Amino acid sequence: MRYFLRRVVFLVGTLWVAITLNFLIPRLMPGSPVQAMMAKFHGRGQINPHAAQAIRIMLGISSGGFFHQYLQYLNQVSHFNFGVSYTYFPYSVSHMIGQALPWTLGLVGLSTIISFAVGTGLGIVAAWQRGRRADGFLTTVSSFTSTFPYFWFALALIYGLSFILHWFPLSGAYSGSAVPRLNFGFVWDVVRHGILPSVTIVISSIGGWLLSMRNNMINTLNEDYVLLAQAKGLHERWIAWMYVARNALLPNITGFAMAIGFVVGGSLLTEIVFAYPGIGYLLYNAVINEDFPLMQGIFLIIVVCVVLANFVADLAYVLFDPRVRRGTSV
Amino acid sequence: MSVADQRKLSAEPLPVVRPPSPLADIFRVLWSNSKARVGMVLAGFFILVAIFGPLLAPYNPNDTNFPFMLSPNASHWLGTTQSGQDVLSQLIVGTRLSVIVTFAVGAIATVLALMIGLTAGYLAGWVDEILSFLTNVFLVLPGLPLLIVLASYAPGAGLGLIILIIGFTSWPWGARVLRSQVVTLRTRDFVLAARLAGDSRARIIGREILPNMLSLVMANFLGSATYGLLAAVGLQFLGFGNPNQISWGSMLYWAQNSGALLQGQWAWILAPGLCIALLGMSLTLINFGFDAISNPRLREDSE
């Protein structure tokens, strides 16, 4: 329970820091871009005064003292009111995010789970085969793939598999002609569009999981209880799983917390290359069009998702580690 | 009597003495690790190209007098750009800025991580609580989106600002690792002995703690450098920074924006990406060697 409370406190604390950062950044940066933005925004003509106020708060040009602005801001954010996008006027920022978010959650979530599972599994194999050919191959290949720039690998895949071989569509999440509805044709279309972006994310991130799991495994292999498990004449596979891997997995689950932010960053670039209509692509368009309210809204949403994923990983940790499960602090 | 005189006087050849410097020792262990050796050779190659790039490039990278969008051929091994520049020359000359970004970010991030990690780990108590909390928070915040938001408020910024932004957002991982190392070192006998002997805090940190963390600090430097390279390339690819400064990232930006792939000029995109991956890999490989130093269990068996 104490563990759970600590995690909740951390979750809230992280969110608070992110929101505050988001509040401070436009105010700390040189003021002129924000002013220019406001002018540009007025050029769009008719705006709802309520929405305009939200934007002023977002960008830090509302009236009132600094602290007053901060409270206003917190209030807005807690209602998921990020103002109006000026690229996609008159849609609100939350509306645009709501459109894009499911695509990203599906793509990034699925790819990350696959990458984590397969990478960790291969890390176990590499450590168990330490010093043999399989280990050498896996570690060398993954130290190469883990330094691929995501978007570059995506470009290479597009060129080879889509442009030259026509195996996969070039971009998007579904064909322009497809009617979004829940039938086999559409689902298949979505899957076909999703394969390359997903492969990009998996290939570029799998090496990191593999290498860190291998490290943890090698550390755990030297523990007394592993040596004793061999002395007990237990089966190799049972030792590899129950004595080594299960224990080596614990730091990797914690590592998940640190890596998820990096993977999300990389997958943003992947979305951009594939023009995949998720959060990353939306962020890119916001940046190109200097749509600051949209940009900051997206940043907050990404943070919320990452922090929540983290929280879930922390809870999953409990399933694996009896020390935490029994309520003793670690 | 100088060392040289002594050598003349003694009939026997001097025994080979290893310098006691920890750096030389680290290098020896690194070199004995096959992965780290490959990495050092590869990284050395890129550093040489970075230094002598302009002398090695076959053409002026800004020369626009060639035909547009040529595929790789005998006079332009990697073809030309949409404005008629030689891609190979851009690649060679662009190495310099890419290498600078890599190592500058590594250095900034490591110094920050070291300062925060040492402070938190050595002072302990509430200072540690606060710094650790902040470290964990920034560890969780996704880096690239934060960078994008920061960079978009500074449009057209030069590479220097990009380096600063990335450097100042990539310290948490190192701070966390270094802090935990300081915490274990702080209670070791030799540190306690120095404390009882009344050594000053600065002296204990400088003489007793830092030398014992050298390999970890170096590993952190390499990790941050790799991250810095990838982050900078990502930002440049999105058009942040000054796209007219030639680097691997800006090459990818121009290649993507001129539809290089669709026009069959694949080498323009392939080459810088491959260089990025190779430079990153070389640092990762060197890191295997540092892992082996700080954790002897990972050492390759002497067979």
Added chain:
Amino acid sequence: MSIVHLEHLFVDYGRLHPVHAVRDVSLTIADNEFVGLVGESGCGKSTLGFAIARLERPPARITAGTIAVAGQDWTTADARTLRPERWTKVAMVLQSGMNALNPIMSIEAQFRDVMMQHGEMTVEQCRRRAAEVLEMVEIPSTVLPRYPHELSGGMKQRVAIALAIVLRPKLIIMDEPTTALDMVVQRQILENLKQLRREQAFALLFISHDLGLELELVDRVLVMYAGEIVESQPARTMLDHPFHPYTRALLRALPDPETPYAEPEGIPGMPPDLHEIPQACLFAPRCPLAEPECLEAAPPLKSFSELTLRCRVTEREVQHVS
């Protein structure tokens, strides 16, 4: 019958610049015999202990000699052949029970793990036997559902001992089992072992740097120095008649209970580098009795009824005593 019989065993670390950690060790442990193996850290005693159980890990490897356990050759046996023999013939207890137990399994699961591996047993049978052996080391069976981190260091070590005897092995190898524990717990464990011996038949190889502890517990003491056995004799005679100068130095290094304020003596000097073994007595540089001859040739290991000795100088005294 003997449970373990070693002949001329050699163990090296590494190949390029091998450290000859164990050299030419021959020994026999009889059924139900308690044998102590004593020496400074780094003398190869743990390496020897692990090699007997065939648990030597790279870069350690056996380069020559034979190990026979209960009449079966373990030197050439492959992993598959050894697996059913492990723990039923030879069980182990390591230093500090801290890491001897898998942190993610309950104590009961760890008992069940080895019992089910080596025989058809129901969960209920496992639990009963586990409770039985735990009682022998004075641990209540209520710890069964607990996890290792919920136990104190001394309790963990006693659980580790209970785990070692659960399959009634012929031999238990204990490597510094009490070193990480405080004096009170150390005493308890020693008493546990003496009690266990009355309840169940097993041989013990007790590896320790503490000769005093050895003399109290075991029947016979092997003294190891720089990878070689230098002296072996029954514990009851060793205290009064130690022969090898190294054994004598170890005894002098013990605190004397009768004159509690006397400083125990240390042994001057350092053990030799085991990369290159000189053709000499390895202890000679630290030996107060060394004669010029000791530096010229390695002394042979000589056997006298219950005593084995590797010392040219003190072997001349043997006749006088016996």
